[in-house]
Amino acid sequence: MWLWFSKLGSPKWFYELSGRWLPWLTAAMIIFMTIGLVWGLLFLPPDYQQGFTSRILIVHVAVAGTSLAFFPLMFVAGTITLVWKMKLADMVAKNAAILGAWFSFVTLATGSLWGSVMWGTWWEWTDSRLVSMLFQLFLLIGVISLRSALEDSETAAKACALLSIVGCINVVIIKYSVEWWNTLHQASSPISTDSSSPNGPEFWIATLIMIVAVYLFLSVSLILATRNEILERERRSQWVRDLVLKS
């Protein structure tokens, strides 16, 4: 068990393994993304009240749901950095923060777009779902800034790990904000196979495909970014030199 764990912490091992997985993940991502976007944006029936505006939510829900995965990921990576001092965990955490900030931004942008049409407002400071999501964006920008502000990379890794662990609580607040408090934002749409349910299956199946597609996109982007990070940080090691000489 511990042998496997320490092997995972080796950048060289991760680089080789991810290199083998990457084509498969990319192919799966393209397939899911194509089905999800073409179906969701071109063929999905309109909602009887929202019309075609409901199609924005296919993207919004998938990106928003996925954006909640970043802090738990950074929590795990941060814990590994602090306890076991694995360099790889910090490389993942660094790029997760940057990707997560973009995901949060897209969530807010698509949500505002939908809200401006349906709610009659593009932003409400009093809505806890909206504000907690904005807080996640600021937290991630905070993690990114903290890293660039600290010169010593080991101190930066530790500080960012701690902030990620603390910031993880915000994910719970985002998730349950619509249940704990009165909000303009609607609650999560239930998945139901009951034919009398008001939620048509085509809406949630299309959303589910998009969620898988966006998770695959996250994995592929994070792996690519981490591989770059590995090459940069390990550029003085023998295996990277061999790799460069071979290519």
Add this chain to the structure above:
Amino acid sequence: MKPHRRKKLGIILFIAAGLSIAIGFTAFALKQNINMFYTPTQVAEGEVGAGQHFRIGGMVKMGTVVGDQGSLKVNFVTTDFVSDVPIQYEGILPDLFREGQGIVAEGEMDTAGVFQASRVLAKHDENFMSPEVKAALDASGASAENHSPMANNK
């Protein structure tokens, strides 16, 4: 696991747990401040002080929307199926505004007990339906509006 690592892991878990509890209590204490709006029942029970600027959230009661000819003035009643609050508003309503729809209105209570709204927002619920399904449901007598329209309002 080495003892010093076990200790570090313990500290991290302790910080995470402690902070969760602290934030949980804070959120619970600030419940009414974090809530976006009051329900008509809360207003009827006098939870809102006189002359206070606040938001009220509820359903537009069926058959109560009365528009004024020649102006943008509109009167309607908002309800949470326990209490009703009449609302007066002048301005452009969001597209989603209709009878049976959830809304959030911002404004003040006047002396006559009518809520003078300066802003009205439409609230969408978590249900999505194609026009065909909606037509089929209406034909079978089960209106979509009866499917927990304000499900997340407590």
